[in-house]
Amino acid sequence: MRILGDYRAELGEGPGYDPASDTAWWFDIPAKLLFLHRVAQDRIERIPLPVAASAMAVTADGRQLLLAEDGLYFRDPATGALTLHLPLEADNPRTRSNDARVHPCGAFWIGTMGWGSEPRAGAWYHYLNGRIRRLWSGVTIPNAACFSPDGRIAYFTDTPTGRIMQVQTDPATGLPLAAPQPFVADLEGPPDGAVTDAAGNLWVALWGRGRVAGIAPDGQRIGAFDLPVANVTCPAFVGRDGRTMLVTTARHGMTAPEIAASPHAGASWLIDLPFMGRADSHVSV
Secondary structure: OOOEOOOOOOOEEEEEOOOOOOOEEEEOOOEEEEEEOOOOEEEEEEOOOOOOOOEEEOOOOOOEEEEEEEEEEOOOOOOOEEEEEEEEOOOOOEEEEEEEEEEEEEEEEEEEEEEOOOOOOOOEEEOOOOOEEEEEEEEEEEEEEEEEEOOEEEEEEHHHHHHHHEEOOOHHHHHOOOOOOOEEOOOOOOOHHHHHHOOOOOEEEEEOOOOEEEOOOOOOOOEEOOOOOOOOEEEEEOOOOOOOEEEEOOOOOHEEEEEEHHOOOOOOOEEEEOOOOOOOOOOOO
16 A cells, blocks of 8 residues: 555545556545546646546547536546536536546446535436436435446445445446435445446445445445545546556545644555456446
8 A cells, every 4th residue: 555646635536547548537626636647657747627626537539528516528638628518507606526437338427515515415417428317316425426347236325324325227328227225334434435346346435434345246345445544535446457446535624633643634545456446437428
């Protein structure tokens, strides 16, 4: 386990990886920063953004689709230029984007929430081929969006509930086919971001617990990675061999004495894995 770079985020989030360019990324949402890690060169770029963004996906032709507080933006990886693709809750300055992940079919599941985590202020959305649909409203802190490798099951959470839900999805569209059902509860901490590995196991960050916990498809606990900081936010698999986990963390809500006692809070971490991860699919635009 090692720290990636010297930056400490207020709210590190949205890690991801593009095998084609061998590039990993993550965000500091309130600081309006995007970080790109050129894996082969072990080089990090810190990129200021004009909007607060929280997640990103890559198209088949190499464009980046940025999820931000007011919509989806195309980002030109060569120039950094942003172009608004579709607005999302742009008429509501009280909300912002949060968690998101690409379904195996190319659909993008997107969560929004209140800037102050106001109860039931957010929603879950589904994006595919230029169209956004609302899935569920009344969400407080949307997190843990991830999918079985065959695209038949989606997982997600509203963090304050303390439980992860599952729902059957159409493998061809990523749309729900039934009502969501409980998957796991009674975790060691509130569930935050999550990802599934090549075997379909779910790995979820536990906020305030300093842990990424592994859960098999049948709900059994299969292990955990403990970090020396409390507020773990989201894991992602990086590297072309899929055997490294990138984990973001946060300083959000910590007092000055707490930060002094935990100076690595807000760092991004790399963890070598004894199993195979998997990269997200290209987003279909």
